[in-house]
Amino acid sequence: MSSIRSNPETLSVLDRPNSYIGKTVPRPNLDRLLQGRGTYVSDMELPRMAHVAFLRSPHAHAEIVSIDASAAKQMAGVIAVVTGKELSAVITPWVGVLSHLKGLKSAPQSAIAIDRVCWQGEAVAAIVATSRAAAEDAAEHVAVEYREIEAVTDMRTALDPATPVIHASLGDNLAWERVHDAGAVDEAFAGSDAVVEAEFIFGRHTGVTLEPRSVVADWNAAEARLTIYQGTQAPHMVQNIAALHLGLKESQVRVVCKDVGGSFGIKVHIYADEMAIYALSKLLRRPIKFVADRVESFNTDIHARDHRCKGKIGVKRDGSITAFEIDDLTGIGPYSMYPRTSAIEANQVVNLVGGPYTNKNYRARARVVYQNKNVMCQYRAVGHPIACSVTEGLVDLAAMKIGMDPVEIRRRNLIADDAYPCGSPSGLRFEQLSHHASLAKIVEMMDYQALRTEQAALRKKGVHRGIGIASFIEVTNPSAAFYGVGGARISSQDGVAVRLDAQGSVICQTSITEQGQGSESLTAQIVGSVLGVSMDRVRVILGDTDMTPYGGGTWASRGAGIGGEAALQATKILRKNILDVAAVILQSTPAELDIAGNAVVNVGDGAPRIELNELARIVYFRPDTLPPGIQPELMATKHFVPREYPFAFTNGVQAAWVEVDTDSGFVKLLKHWVVEDCGTIINPQLVDEQIRGGVVQGLGAALFEKCIYDERGQLTNANMADYLVPMSGEMPDIDVGHVVSPTRESELGAKGAGEAGTAGAAAAVTNAVNDALSPFGTIITEIPLTPQVILTAMGRI
Amino acid sequence: MKASAFAYARATSVANALELLVLHGEKARVLSGGQSLIPAINLRLVAPELIVDISDLKELRGIAVKGETLVIGALTRHADLLKSSDIVKCAPLLKAAVAHVAHPAIRNRGTIGGSLAQADPASELPACMLALGATIVVRGPGGERRIAAEDFFTGIYETKLAPQDLLVALELPVARKGSAHFFQEFARRHGDYAIVGLAAQALLQGDRFADLRLGYFAVGDKPVLAKAAGRLTGVAVTPALLAEVSDALSDELDPQQDQQATPAMRRHLAKVLLRRSVATLLNRPDLQAGATA
Numbered sequence A: 001m002s003s004i005r006s007n008p009e010t011l012s013v014l015d016r017p018n019s020y021i022g023k024t025v026p027r028p029n030l031d032r033l034l035q036g037r038g039t040y041v042s043d044m045e046l047p048r049m050a051h052v053a054f055l056r057s058p059h060a061h062a063e064i065v066s067i068d069a070s071a072a073k074q075m076a077g078v079i080a081v082v083t084g085k086e087l088s089a090v091i092t093p094w095v096g097v098l099s100h101l102k103g104l105k106s107a108p109q110s111a112i113a114i115d116r117v118c119w120q121g122e123a124v125a126a127i128v129a130t131s132r133a134a135a136e137d138a139a140e141h142v143a144v145e146y147r148e149i150e151a152v153t154d155m156r157t158a159l160d161p162a163t164p165v166i167h168a169s170l171g172d173n174l175a176w177e178r179v180h181d182a183g184a185v186d187e188a189f190a191g192s193d194a195v196v197e198a199e200f201i202f203g204r205h206t207g208v209t210l211e212p213r214s215v216v217a218d219w220n221a222a223e224a225r226l227t228i229y230q231g232t233q234a235p236h237m238v239q240n241i242a243a244l245h246l247g248l249k250e251s252q253v254r255v256v257c258k259d260v261g262g263s264f265g266i267k268v269h270i271y272a273d274e275m276a277i278y279a280l281s282k283l284l285r286r287p288i289k290f291v292a293d294r295v296e297s298f299n300t301d302i303h304a305r306d307h308r309c310k311g312k313i314g315v316k317r318d319g320s321i322t323a324f325e326i327d328d329l330t331g332i333g334p335y336s337m338y339p340r341t342s343a344i345e346a347n348q349v350v351n352l353v354g355g356p357y358t359n360k361n362y363r364a365r366a367r368v369v370y371q372n373k374n375v376m377c378q379y380r381a382v383g384h385p386i387a388c389s390v391t392e393g394l395v396d397l398a399a400m401k402i403g404m405d406p407v408e409i410r411r412r413n414l415i416a417d418d419a420y421p422c423g424s425p426s427g428l429r430f431e432q433l434s435h436h437a438s439l440a441k442i443v444e445m446m447d448y449q450a451l452r453t454e455q456a457a458l459r460k461k462g463v464h465r466g467i468g469i470a471s472f473i474e475v476t477n478p479s480a481a482f483y484g485v486g487g488a489r490i491s492s493q494d495g496v497a498v499r500l501d502a503q504g505s506v507i508c509q510t511s512i513t514e515q516g517q518g519s520e521s522l523t524a525q526i527v528g529s530v531l532g533v534s535m536d537r538v539r540v541i542l543g544d545t546d547m548t549p550y551g552g553g554t555w556a557s558r559g560a561g562i563g564g565e566a567a568l569q570a571t572k573i574l575r576k577n578i579l580d581v582a583a584v585i586l587q588s589t590p591a592e593l594d595i596a597g598n599a600v601v602n603v604g605d606g607a608p609r610i611e612l613n614e615l616a617r618i619v620y621f622r623p624d625t626l627p628p629g630i631q632p633e634l635m636a637t638k639h640f641v642p643r644e645y646p647f648a649f650t651n652g653v654q655a656a657w658v659e660v661d662t663d664s665g666f667v668k669l670l671k672h673w674v675v676e677d678c679g680t681i682i683n684p685q686l687v688d689e690q691i692r693g694g695v696v697q698g699l700g701a702a703l704f705e706k707c708i709y710d711e712r713g714q715l716t717n718a719n720m721a722d723y724l725v726p727m728s729g730e731m732p733d734i735d736v737g738h739v740v741s742p743t744r745e746s747e748l749g750a751k752g753a754g755e756a757g758t759a760g761a762a763a764a765v766t767n768a769v770n771d772a773l774s775p776f777g778t779i780i781t782e783i784p785l786t787p788q789v790i791l792t793a794m795g796r797i
Numbered sequence B: 001m002k003a004s005a006f007a008y009a010r011a012t013s014v015a016n017a018l019e020l021l022v023l024h025g026e027k028a029r030v031l032s033g034g035q036s037l038i039p040a041i042n043l044r045l046v047a048p049e050l051i052v053d054i055s056d057l058k059e060l061r062g063i064a065v066k067g068e069t070l071v072i073g074a075l076t077r078h079a080d081l082l083k084s085s086d087i088v089k090c091a092p093l094l095k096a097a098v099a100h101v102a103h104p105a106i107r108n109r110g111t112i113g114g115s116l117a118q119a120d121p122a123s124e125l126p127a128c129m130l131a132l133g134a135t136i137v138v139r140g141p142g143g144e145r146r147i148a149a150e151d152f153f154t155g156i157y158e159t160k161l162a163p164q165d166l167l168v169a170l171e172l173p174v175a176r177k178g179s180a181h182f183f184q185e186f187a188r189r190h191g192d193y194a195i196v197g198l199a200a201q202a203l204l205q206g207d208r209f210a211d212l213r214l215g216y217f218a219v220g221d222k223p224v225l226a227k228a229a230g231r232l233t234g235v236a237v238t239p240a241l242l243a244e245v246s247d248a249l250s251d252e253l254d255p256q257q258d259q260q261a262t263p264a265m266r267r268h269l270a271k272v273l274l275r276r277s278v279a280t281l282l283n284r285p286d287l288q289a290g291a292t293a
């Protein structure tokens, strides 16, 4: 295909011969992981390494009157018992606020609680011992006297004057409030043929990574350097924060992140207990290891989605939506998380509600309140499932009210595919979306009309099935608008360095990280394709602040779109540099040469001219044979950040087909469909599995997952038996289709795909359940949709 | 979490195991499949000083038919029950039930003796023992005792077993001609403990029940053999009668409140299962339709 082109510089880098772009190729790291040769922090052993168990508060809110560790310190294997006060000698507290979230306030948080605990599970002492078991033995002998304080647990009353204020210095329990008003909402409602309101309730849940949070910190006093081995999504962010609070320079901190057993946003934050480990290593001058156990994970890994959102929609008889209004309330625990803050989810809800539609009238209020529960923060698809469930729930209620088919009402309101670029009433800017193409595709994939016929036939037999549709938009490839502008030192750009080694293979260092989603693979695919070498020649190095360029890491669906583009641009330079040298060696011109199949070839006839191996030999070992003045540069580095749009929005639509057992209240997921548009698809299988995995997490929220707190702030299901994660037995087949609208902000054209599945799955299922229950006149706007919730709503119990 | 330190002894025989248990009393714990005990130890919910591992005692593992009695050794694994042709022939209810116990990895290790000794009120096998009229065979310092299943389970995780006792086997009457069974449970996910479940064993005579034993689980502090079932035997079952029995069942049960369900929901689900079991066992779809409580 490309051989007929005369000027190789105008070739699209994506459709070069033997391109890996758009192909399902096995991940380079599969064998390592499948043969059990991955390197997880939990596996690490260092000389003189000590283990930590934290003694954690059994109370949601209490004063620490005294801590007596004298008995524990005498126990076999115990190295130290360190309290928050003692640790504060080496680490400073922090406040989780960002300046662009105006008015956001939080209180100083310490690595280990000093004087007061604010949630059940907050650490009050670190027991350092020769093994985790010995540390746990000793923890049982640390005597802490608490004086309980009334716990603030219900977000609905958190702002009442009668409710105690958790942090007196803040004046009240309001962390942040955002109000937004666009268009003429009141007039629009007044002019509507129908107005529908509902309150949507979302269960608090968490990410449940297979590998818990783990960290080994190793302070080398001789070098005055701290090496942190941690399963994190953002190594440079960890480097910055650790240095800042330990009083070090960033150059004194190295963060190494090898294999990570799942993250989902859980591992993109800085946790107090991780800070304690860095500090303990410095204090005790030895390597310290902490691996959260499952109970600690439930009590301290960030939770998310604890929202109650009132929603209102206006609609005309012809189906056109006239206005949306929401009032969102969320309880985030006692502190705003550091450094990304806990206001982002509510902010996203305000940004995203109504996003797929042409409607211009939108009013929103979001309030974020403090409570004595575990901290909440960003988890996969931040805010999206809430915004999508509220929007799509309201759209279905409106359709029901005017007697219109759910697909039809969407068709009439979704932004037209040729209307871009355009904006939303919340101020978002869309470069190119494909709502209508996506909807048309999903309707065809699911054979919508046939399903409706089947539904009607089964209903006569007392079998209640439902169809739910949910259109969505997704924030991906964030620029500095996300965190940087608010003062956080969280990079939105990423860098890639590529170099040809002495045998013609490529070593690629990238600042994005790998937590299982395939960053390594997509980087190798891009580098191999753009350079013209086979993937087995590309070695990707990531997750090490000493070894990789500076960058953000992998979160917010940014790895492929940002890190991938940096890889593409760096490799283009390397390719040019190689061709420049090749032209000299071959007495040709760069324009006449190309690289394909690991060799420099003629552009014209594709004939091989010189193997990269041979070229590298000459450059590295016989530069004396090159003409004078030639200094080959077989290493290239590029950084990339999107500049034109603050976010590359993607879009899509999901559909669920469910059956409700109206006797028992159990929901069976029969089938799920997704059509999404993430722009250029680098590896279809990786994208599809990102979508499926995301859907499964969304289905977990829809039916199963919930952190259940009692009124005293005790988390009552902090284990895998009582906290129900979605399991394969309950999961439906998930069909995934794509529409491709590449972003023009990058040559690669890739947007993110990591969160789309999670964004819309619960909305589709909730709409499907309500569709199934329509003969009973039952509407449910609460997830998880447990049998208890369904039977109660149906009046069966 | 890590277990606190404990001593470990691998029993060489039943006699040896009993000796160890007598010697260490309440400080010792028997280990069979470990699928309940090990998680409890790791969570430090229990901290035995000595673990007496009986899992190697071949004499306690196996299924045998002796005349009209099916004998199942205490160490018979859940997976063995699923595979056994004797179970299919003599106690098919057990096979139906075991498929709902946990997941394959757990069924490969978990044992029926362990499950009965554990006596989780939401567990499937104890309720089957009630429905099947099992006898639990126990050996202790005073010799062997045989305890009817109905007397064996005494409360949440409580049985007639003393710390020095070993559950060695259980005996079931071989299913007779005309036997039928029904098993269903409501669990949030495959393999979870049930919210409410029913193991039912019936003897049919024509279109009537000659006998009906309804073993409910997860409806109280121990498995319940529903007395109300008696009113369905020897008579023509009508929707009206079924509705009456359903109410009687509801009164009889005293279900607990937990994260999964309120007592009201448990009563409701127990009634749904009553209706489904009777309709299925009698092959009377009419009894199921429209009777939603």
Ligand SMILES: Cc1cc2nc3c(=O)[nH]c(=O)nc-3n(C[C@H](O)[C@H](O)[C@H](O)COP(=O)(O)OP(=O)(O)OC[C@H]3O[C@@H](n4cnc5c(N)ncnc54)[C@H](O)[C@@H]3O)c2cc1C
Binding pocket: B029, B030, B031, B032, B033, B034, B035, B036, B037, B038, B039, B074, B100, B101, B102, B103, B106, B109, B110, B111, B112, B113, B114, B115, B117, B118, B120, B122, B123, B124, B125, B161, B165, B166, B167, B168, B191, B192, B193, B194
């Ligand atoms: C994830 C998971 C899901 C599960 N789901 C279910 C489920 O849905 N339904 C269900 O019924 N079970 C379930 N189980 C429990 C499982 O069935 C266990 O196998 C069973 O409860 C105990 O059997 P065991 O052989 O493993 O006993 P162990 O764990 O070895 O012992 C359990 C208890 O019984 C005592 N004990 C064991 N054997 C004897 C004996 N011969 N004599 C006297 N005392 C004895 C032990 O000392 C201990 O106290 C689940 C377990 C897990 C880990």
